[in-house]
Amino acid sequence: MFSDIGALELVTLVVLAVLVFGPEKLPKLIQDVTGMIRKLREFSESAKQDIRSELGPEFKDFDFEDLNPKTFVRKQLMENDDLGLREIRSSFDLKSEMAEVADAVHGRDSGSPAGSPNGSAGRANLSKEPAGAPDPLKKRETPARGERPPFDADAT
Template structure:
C-alpha cells in the first residue's frame, strides 16, 4: 500500500508536507486526499461489478488480477500441472544432453565424468588439411595437458 516506502522516507514526507502546506492546512489536505482515494476505490469497485455483471455467468471465476501477465501465467501454467511438466523438468538434465550431443557431433565417446558437470578436456586439433578434417580426432593421453590458447580465454 505504501509502495515500498520505509520509515525514514515516511518521516521525510511528513516533514516536507508540514513545510509545504503548513500545520494549519495539513489536516484539511489529508482529509481531501483520503476522500479522493476513497472515491477512486468506490469507482473502481463499481466498475468491476459492472464488468462482472455484463460478462455473464461464464466468467464468474474471472479475477481482474489475472489481467497481469505474471499473475495469469503463475495461476494457469505454473500452479496447475495437468501435463506433468514438473516431472519432465526435474528429469531433464540440460548439461548432460548438451555434452552427449557435442560428443556425438565430435565423434567422441560419452564420458560419465563429464556429464556430472566437470569441465571437459578438449582434444588436440588435427593438422590442417582437407582429408584430416573428416578423420576422428585422437584423444590425449591421461597425463598430457591440452594446448593452452591465451586468446580463447
C-alpha cells in the same frame, strides 16, 4: 502499496509535507486525499460489479487479476500441470549438465560413476554423429608443414 519505501523516506516525506503545506492545512489535505482514494476505490468496485453483471453468469467467478499477463501465465503454467512441467523441471539438473560440458571442453573425465542416473553412461547418445566420428570438442592436431588448416566458417 508502499512496500519499497523505507522509514527514512517516509520521515522525509512527512517533513517535506509539513514544510510545503504547513501544519494548519496538512490535516485538511490528508482528509481530502483519503476521501478521494476512498471514492476511487468505490468507483472501481462498482465498475467491476457492472462488468461482472454485463458478462453474465458464465463469468461470475471471473477475477480481474487474471487480465495481468504475468498472473495469467503463472496461473496457467504453475497450477495447471497438464504438460508435466513439474516432472520435467525436477528431472533437469543444470549443475551436473554444466559440469559435464565443462569436463568435455577441458578434456577431463566427468568423474561421475558410470551407473549413476546423471552419468554419461546412463544417457542415450543424443548426438547426430555416428559413433566413429571425431569429437568436435577435442583439440585437433596441428597440420603438417605446407598443409593448410581446415576452414572454419564460424570462426571467420
